[in-house]
Amino acid sequence: MESNKQPRKIQLYTKEFYATCTLGGIIACGPTHSSITPLDLVKCRLQVNPKLYTSNLQGFRKIIANEGWKKVYTGFGATFVGYSLQGAGKYGGYEYFKHLYSSWLSPGVTVYLMASATAEFLADIMLCPFEAIKVKQQTTMPPFCNNVVDGWKKMYAESGGMKAFYKGIVPLWCRQIPYTMCKFTSFEKIVQKIYSVLPKKKEEMNALQQISVSFVGGYLAGILCAAVSHPADVMVSKINSERKANESMSVASKRIYQKIGFTGLWNGLMVRIVMIGTLTSFQWLIYDSFKAYVGLPTTG
Template identity: 65%
Template sequence: MSKNLADSLTHPIKDKLQDKLNNRMPDKIELFSRDYYAACTLGGIIACGPTHSSVTPLDLVKCRRQVNSSLYKSNIEGWKTILRTSGDSIFTGIGATFIGYSLQGAGKYGFYEYFKKTYSDLVGEKVANNYKTGVYLAASASAEFLADIALCPFETIKVKTQTTIPPYATSVLDGWRKITAVEGIGGLYKGLVPLWCRQIPYTMTKFATFELTVSKIYEYLGKPMDEYTPLQQTGVSFLGGYIAGIFCAIVSHPADVMVSKITSEKTADESIGAAISKIYGKIGFGGLWNGIAVRIAMVGTLTGAQWLLYDSFKVYVGLPATGH
């Protein structure tokens, strides 16, 4: 079911670009055309699905320590314990991670490019140029709002599976069936509001900080982006993305902790507000920052890698890197 959902969303985009990719892009993609947004959407899948999946072992220990800070004394101890435990794996949750963040990446990057253009046209060229940051923030918030609707069911399965020992489900489909059997489809969306609270500030910070950082880097280097090679441009994208990722981790971490706790502790008949209040009463303000050092390292690297992959793909298909 999950695989069919992902295929139905990504195959039309892949098919549309296949001829151009096979022929090394003989025709230039017109900016802001349907092909342009299709390329950005596919670039988002490439940027987010593999990168989030690659850090599953780190994410697994982080989520478990957020739910129970005394479970492991360190990440290394956590991995050693997991490897020694029958039925457990350091790649627990990787399937839901890959599907969920591929769909989220498609929406986040594709809709961001669409809303950035749409909002710029709406306010006019002069206002858009004078208030670029406002456009970036509005576009990224709108994009993430929609992207999280696709992500949430798979994030719920991922977190539920990762924070239960032994793991709650053996596969994405198994997790989907178990949750919906008890709580219905609504059970897959019980973490949507906390997810929005985590992801929307995260993405607003990610895109606005990236765009501004890249602009400052080129100012420091003394030449416009067009005068650098594609390799140099993507190098700037990675650096700008890593810096943006550090800010992202700090801004979104309390909500990240809350998502993990709600997914594992919220009862079916409990409201989101009541669950948040109960959890905060247990862990306090300090508990909201469990695992922050690990998340800064993880998100910084993750964000830098995502911008590197995304802009590398854009350059490959003949489009300018982000920040042009």
Template identity: 50%
Template sequence: MLAWMQEAAKMNPFSSPFMSVKCQALENGARPLIPNRNIVAASVEESDSCEFGSNKYFLLCGLGGILSCGITHTGITPLDLVKCRIQVDPQKYKSVFNGFRVTFAEDGTRGLVKGWAPTFFGYSIQGMFKFGLYEVFKVQYSTLVGEEIAYEYRTSLYLISSASAEFFADIGLAPFEAAKVRIQTMPGYADTLRQAVPKMYIDEGLTGFYKGLVPLWMRQIPYTMMKFACFERTVELLYKYVVPKPRSECNKSEQLVVTFAAGYIAGVFCAIVSHPADTVVSKLNQEKGATAGQVLKKLGFGGVWKGLGPRIIMIGTLTAAQWFIYDAVKVWLRMPRPPPPEMPESLKKKYGLA
């Protein structure tokens, strides 16, 4: 019992995750689970709570995704609400500040948080699959192609792994996203998730929950591919050219600062790449019986870029916060956190760099 209580005390969320670490290379010729990714040793005082690439590791990654996406998306519900309303009714909601002012005047403070419940549940489910399956696919694909190809084509590896994960994540998100958009953009339709779900089922059946799935894939898969690939490569470049010391010499708080910076840079690109499809999703869920092609034709080229400014602010901050929380959860749970990839010795010899 005493040992269990000591372990629980170590894992409590109020203890500081920023403990000094000692990064060591693999010894005794041990082979890493992911080619070319040496496991970072945990703190001097503690060992890792799980083995890298184990089922427990992947489950904890999923938990990190739940906290990362659920908390951040719910926290920016007011900005998301105004962004959606600008997309579907730009005549009434002319800008971000105007949108906040009009919404507050009509619905008060409570009106600014409309749709928080489907946002929280939908993006928690999406985050679990997005981050958890990304780690799974990255390990599996790396093992499949071998360490040399995994290193030389690592950007492609990140893109394929993230796209595979997001495909499944959006299936879980779609029903909640459909309910959220209706709550936020259709006055009088419903005020809560409990009101919206039965009404959607009566009006449109099960198909109503998934009519926006394909546009959601069009929005989220490019977004996630950019989010993960840009983040991974930005982290690599920051440690190589910006951070004045090697990652192995950075403490965990310094590593989390790098994580946040790389996440924000990735978020800006994510917003631009995925915005047209985001506009189509918002408009599609507002108009009954419309198809993605009809909505796209009606909006035109200029229409699909409405609300890009607030979305860059929203997605940049959101992506940075998500990566920060996800990495902080790994620190808190004492999970293995491999450093950026390095060229394997076989490739160094092949290119005469050994």
């Protein structure tokens, strides 16, 4: 006898819903960020020393020739751990704060901006220690540590505590919060626009069609994100690698800016556009695919 029992659905805005979205964020962010470690490695080194490589391809070739092919994945572990934690806070937090703020304000751009900013602010507190390890590992040659645990021990010992892990928190917020505000808000609006011009309503589309919209919307949003957050991304790399002991954030930022100038803030932009565009599109693809798989509606 066949059972007519329907599979249990996850109720929206419950603890189970937020836990599921948090897991989706981990799956979307950890693997995607760590998979582009080679691009990130070249980008970070060029931000610190623009004369180091003449192109991305030459950068890869020099790293492989001088350090071995495995070294193109320098920083992989710290990236995977850090961005898995950040993804948990970013996506799970966004879903939570979007619902919370929507109960206070009319749903729309203001809610998207507030929810994404709040989620990213908290997510970066988890990301920052691992971002510091990653940047230092990628911009010192040879790398100052072999893995995440080794890097954590060395940085903790050097600073006598957690101070070294959070010296870049302010520029990280300056980079990531505008990036995430742009990422989520532009994605929501772009996806809404795409649905508005398609012959079918979103509710009439199957999961594959909805996920395809998420992928396209994610790539377009990623291009905007890269441009908005790039100057702060350069400054994060510079501060993590060049900030002097006991130097304040404002003094370090001013000194570095005087050294590199306005144009220096845009070093590596094209690499980052390719990297972030691809990254963002695949994150939305994975996140919304996961949501669809567990029976939740896609975002937007």
